Amino acid sequence: MTSLDFVVLIGTIVGIAAYGTWRTRGRQDLSGYLKGKQTTGWVVIGISVMATQASAITFISGTGQGYEYGLGFVQNYFGLPLAMVLIAAVFLPIYRHLNVYTAYEYLGQRFDPKTRLLGAGLFLLQRGIAAGITIYAPAIILSSVLGWRLDFTIIVSGVVVTLYTAAGGSEAVNITQKYQMAVIFGGMVAAFVVVVLKLPAQMSFNDALTVAGSFDKLETVDFSINLEKRYTFWSGLLGGFFLMVSYFGTDQSQVQRYLSGASLRESRLGLMFNAVLKIPMQFFILLLGALVFIFYQFVAPPLFFNDARWKSAVEHDSGLLNLEKEYAALHTDKEKEINQWLAAKHAGDSAAESSARNQAVEAHKRSEAIRAKAKKDMEATLKNVKDGDAKAKTNDADYVFITFILQHLPHGLIGLLIAAFFAAALQSKAAELNALASATLVDFYRNIIRPGASDAHFVVASKCFTIFWGLVAIGFALFANMQENLIQAANIVASLFYGVVLGLFVVAFFLRWIRGTAVFWAGLAAQTLVIVMYFFSPDLVSAVLSVCEYHDLAIYYSLADILLDKDGKPREIGYLWYNLIGCAACVLFGLVLQFMFRPTAEPSESKLSP
DSSP: OOHHHHHHHHHHHHHHHHHHHHHTTTOOOHHHHHHOOSOBOHHHHHHHHHHHHOOHHHHHHHHHHHHHHGGGGGGGGTTHHHHHHHIIIIIHHHHHHHTOSSHHHHHHHHTOHHHHHHHHHHHHHHHHHHHHHHHHHHHHHHHHHHOOOHHHHHHHHHHHHHHHHHHHHHHHHHHHHHHHHHHHHHHHHHHHHHHHHTSOTTOOHHHHHHHHHHTTOOOOOOOOOOTTOSOOHHIIIIIHHHHHHHHHHHOHHHHHHHTTBSSHHHHHHHHHHHHHHHHHHHHHHHHHHHHHHHHTTTSOOOSSSOHHHHHHHHHHOTTHHHHHHHHHHHHHHHHHHHHHHHHHHHHTOHHHHHHHHHHHHHHHHHHHHHHHHHHHHHHHHHHHTTOTTTTGGGOOGGGHHHHHHHHHSOTTHHHHHHHHHHHHHHHHHHHHHHHHHHHIIIIIIIIIIOTTOOHHHHHHHHHHHHHHHHHHHHHHHHTOOOOSOHHHHHHHHHHHHHHHHHHHHHHHHHOTTOOHHHHHHHHHHHHHHHHHHHHHHHHHHHHHHHHHHHTTOTHHHHHHHHHBOTTSOBOOOOTTHHHHHHHHHHHHHHHHHHHHSOOOOOOOHHHHOO
């Protein structure tokens, strides 16, 4: 990076943060601090809702996901439009009617205090972890770009966002997010244009898509019914629907964004803004990653994209350099085959085109095998030198896009893209800290410890809680070892908790004869089930089948066909399904437990219905 890049980077980030802090200076009323002015139009609400979800992870890992695996990840969002319609029709009117600060206040009014605290507690646990991930992602970038220590970068970036969020509250988040999103989209569109222009002159955009498709980068929809696959049409539509309803309907970081709307209509339109634009945005990010993959078919890519980690491994195992040479030689052969393929395609020689395409695909498979071997050898090497997070550091998908930016984009634009990533991290992180502080203040501090204090006292307390959660997130990020691609890691954490939280709200909205005690214990049982299934699902499958086989139950063979793979090993469940499992388990347990407990009086309909 040059001085121009640093000027663009620092000027953009500091300028937006300073403007948001200045615009919200002196805020002392609790409603204004937690909700903003509540005069926000639907466009700003829509941008704020989208910005809260679109963290740096979305852009860093999303492009890496597109590079490695193609467009299939977009299926994760197929349930989002339906989720937005449900939230706009059911959740939002009740929240606005009750004039709540947090979604969990509704649980307290519908059920009882302990259920409210359960919902808020699960949110704090999940979102506190996720907040650490959103700091960790951009810290990886800056430490790579600037050569800083990773822990120093985490602390600096975490402190910046914590301070301006604490100073301005929800309104500062809303104000800064719209400018940050402008920087993000400007940078991503510029990167898209550059990568297309850098493709070979003889390659049209249609040619690029043809090559990407032959290398399985454009497989968008998978209709197979396979619980092991993380992304299919059905897991996205069903599991993704439950994930999105829970996230946008019960996660305080999102609820707080659309409660600032000037009216019910404005808030609903803001949600519909996301229903229409979120999937195209995610598709664009993944397609950008796929185009970067095509670019690297004509420009030699590194064998491993995390250059610092590769050099560290080579220091302890010089044999890795042989793999690097073999990989470079294979890339030369593959590039030659692709050029012959395109030449035959343009000449209309279908036989030569088919032959060259098959040879290019085979060359790609061989080069990917070398890459896989390099990662495996790196992991073994790092373990031998007692690097505890060896496996985590052999996943380089999150470094793909930043490597392309640093090595192939013009200066000035490099600074803009880094600023875009930083802006994405700040906007999402600010919303998370604001929501964590609000839930802590409203559902715990004001509800239990200081119910009668003044607004000024609560504003100060909320700022303190913002700083507390900022420190928690920084601490988590310092010890995070992400074995998953970052965007997958964030969704896995969410899927372990969101389904159960959604189950609490489904019971609250639709099963009005179930009371607080039943749903409280149902929520705890469902959350325990999800955690146990995620960490011990193979052992559980083996235990269930062993019991069935021992008792010679007829269902054994049917279960074995479903739960075992072709090698007779227990299948692992794709994480999106845990949203459905958690929600369904909470509802089912609630129904069973309510029959076991003595019924109590119905809640007041006039109080709880819009």
